[in-house]
Amino acid sequence: MKRNIAIIAGGYSSEVVVSLKSADGIYSFLDKERYNLYIALVTDKGWYVKHPGGENIPIDKNTFSAVIDGEKVQFDFAYITIHGTPGENGLLQGYFEMLGIPYSACGVLVSALTFNKYVCNTYLHTFGIPVARSIRLLPGESVSDEEVVERLALPLFVKPNDGGSSFGTTKVKTKEEIQPAIRRAFAEGKEVILESFIDGTEVTCGCYKVKGKEQVFPLTEVVTDNEFFDFDAKYNGQVDEITPARLSAELTEKIQRQTSRVYDILGAKGLIRIDYIIPENGEPVMLEVNTTPGMTTTSFIPQQVAAAGLDIKEVLTEIIENEFELN
Template sequence: MTDLEVLILAGGLSHERDVSVRSGRRVADALRSVGVSAHVHDVDGELLGYIEQTRPDVVWPILHGSTGEDGSVRDVLDLVGVPYVGTDAAGSRLSWSKPVAKTLLAQAGARTPRFTTLPQTLFRELGTRGVLEKALEVLGLPLVVKPASGGSALGVTVVREAMALPQAMVACFAYGDEALIEQHVSGTELAVSVIDLGDGPQALPSVEIVTEGAYDYDARYNPGRSEYFVPGRLDEARERAAGELAVLAHRVLGLRHLSRTDMIVDDDGVPWLLDINVAPGMTETSLFPQAAAASGYGAGELYAALVTQAAAG
């Protein structure tokens, strides 16, 4: 399909290394299935030398966690001067910080649960009890506690009783120094992926997620824990509203090529924005590939189109 040489970055040192490795291998296999030359390389001390020596036409960073999604690896790729698939460093930084992304989207008219952010250092200065009591008083129960930056539901806890909040904070701080505490919204859990192949961002069919208990790391990446409906079991108006929210997030944050927005659609049909991902998972249970398949794209054809778009600048 194309004679481009593609280098896929997968691995790294984050808590989500295993997901990144699995995603990178699957994307490489999909590209090879349509005749694209694709190689996978870890993010290590040999990477820059390898890029300088091989000069790939396009790099695809399929990295999760801090350096993979906070813009830093993309900054380095810009310094090296190699095109890459996905959002640039600036858009990645905005999306990586959940409080920043949610604030920008709320200003643009999106609905997002009311939240507060609490760095771990604040508790040393003000004390834990008073701060958490005030959060409970203002936000109420149930709550969701999550790292202000991070993915794959690591460190995320749904808090339904006040006594559980301190332990939820401890679990959160194991994965980051800043906690986001937000009101829990009930409804249909959706992921809506967006692609832009040069004609503007378009939403793929929604993926509805049904799982017993929390949609945690195990439920996301181990087959059998969760059930998916693609497209989601929504009426036309709600599906359209969900897609519009995902496209809005893509546009407002200045994202590029592909993204995924996670949301809850409440009983009134209102989509509530939860999180934006610039490097969606690509494993066998991941949501972006399911949405792409439901839209009629073959994985290899779509990934090759994204690579071609990146190479074109």
Template sequence: MSEQSSAGARTRPSVAVLAGGLSHERDVSIRSGRRVAGVLRDAGLAVHVLDVDSELLPHLRHIRPDVVWPLVHGSTGEDGSLQNLLDLVGVPYVGSEAAACRLASSKPVAKALLRQAGLPTPDHAALPQSVFREVGARTVLSAVEDTLGLPLMVKPAAGGSALGVTEVSSTDQLPEAMVACFAYGDVALLERAVRGVEVAVSVIDVEGEPRALPAVEIVTDGPYDYDARYNPGRSEFFTPARLDEGQTSAVQELAVAVHRTLGLRHVSRTDMILDDDGVAWFLDVNVAPGMTETSLFPQAAIADPRDLADIYVDIVSTAAVRP
């Protein structure tokens, strides 16, 4: 997949948007890339959309963009691999550097670092598939249930879009949930479920300082799974979230603290649950947030006092300036 814009304003950075790849989230990535490219083109930037394949580096050498915006979701797009490659070829890019991506993309590692920093995150256990084979699935699951209790969230330790995620409210649901989880990775994160309002808060860097965009509240008919995220009708979104001033401060402060603690850059999105006591619990952070028509980052950006295009152009312009 390769697209080139018509002549754009060359006084602004030229951009190569990377979308696609080979992860389970390829289709979402392509939709994200096309949407961002459209906004940037409408703002007058010269934009190319490139897939992550054997032609990527030759295309980059030919195009010589001022900056790359990686919108490859999952695996190599968010675990630092793609960022390391861009560092090797010396191309500035939007988003966190490779080391920070590696920390953030592993849910157990991110949760451990944030808990160490004093930020609330639900109790959990991260267990590889090999442990279930060697010790026995029944014994391991019994220990998990005794310690963490029910309900539980079972999810792959890496990856996004809620793929392989199951909420478990009874013992007999655990084995099937583990099978679904291991279809998307070798390590399972079993996390105590927290009840409350599901909220996503996106963060952008403004003049070197992280700033939270308006919070997005998610109300779903059933679990907020892959279908509910990307097929209109299953979920309802409220932007800004229907929170009072104190609750709004709590969720925005948590998102900015996550961004800072993990050393993230330019853009991130933190998913959380706000419980009845007003405590915001960290669930996950995304270093390459979805940018589709139903994604949460664009909804937050549209609700911001600034124009969506201005936010995207500023993100690109900031990334194009080498530190």
């Protein structure tokens, strides 16, 4: 009997448009002979299942089920592909834990930790993971331009501490741009992080681990003529993504080992992706950990899976079936 898989998309942030594209990608990747697939929309207006006929069918939150074509469908598994709240910060994970429904992403604590860039990087730094210098601002807090420049120098990045897809992110080049950039970031998130700029080669590395198996993917090198890897670079094609990255075997292996180590330090599960910047003649610096990475047909993870000579359908099946073994 086929299991019912809900691909959960949407969310409450500006990243909803990216989430919907990822859901379509995952739908195209998953094994339709093995699973019944449904796209479930979790929005601030309600939770619904997208019906092929076009209508939105309400989800019963008490049981995470829906009545489709006159029959109750109980979802057996949740593949979370919400970028931002509530799918990337542990809220949905806690909901599924309470219902006893297995899901694809990291657990509650890891999701909450990695969603807060400042807290995550500060935590990992205690294990010797190189990270950029940063300042965190909570609601109502402020920082002077002089302190920012003294601690972080120019240029620097200002971005929401609890967001992604580069929404609300500014590369600040002058002291006069600092406060407007902070206001812009606060308009997108509840916290703001100011981060030192590191000039170098940007790469990203995906990883997953299941019972008896570890898979760290080839790296992707990110090259753009934009000021940084912004929304247009990520989603409007203003970037070259080179997989595998043009790095030495030694440096590639070093970053892959670091990715695997961070996975274990955090106690991650499912697919994660870690972004790095490599300064010239310097140690790779970790930028951030993504626990619900983009999964469109052109996203980094599918590229890396292909470069590793693997089948994305088999990878996702392994991840799903591993969760059923653990539950």
